[in-house]
Amino acid sequence: MKRRFHLIRKKLPDGGYLTTIPELPGCLIFARSLTQEEKGLTQAIAAYLALAKKTGIQLPKEEIYTMSLITIDVND
Numbered sequence: 001m002k003r004r005f006h007l008i009r010k011k012l013p014d015g016g017y018l019t020t021i022p023e024l025p026g027c028l029i030f031a032r033s034l035t036q037e038e039k040g041l042t043q044a045i046a047a048y049l050a051l052a053k054k055t056g057i058q059l060p061k062e063e064i065y066t067m068s069l070i071t072i073d074v075n076d
Contacts, residue, residue: 006065024048
């Protein structure tokens with residue numbers, strides 16, 4: 001069975017990436033490159049799913065999220 005997960009990736013000032021998975025609370029990784037990120041995400045998700053199965057944690061149903069940006073004027 002395949003499952004899709006959403007990623008929120010933040011580019012860090014030192015050039016690395018911090019990536020979180022909203023559907024899996026607490027599941028996040030730090031990677032120096034996008035290649036390293038993919039490998040780390042695969043391992044982190046697999047570990048999270050194994051722990052969820054072992055402890056009976058229910059995973060949320062797959063949902064479609066929309067992420068948008070808004071630009072506003074901010075008066076200091």
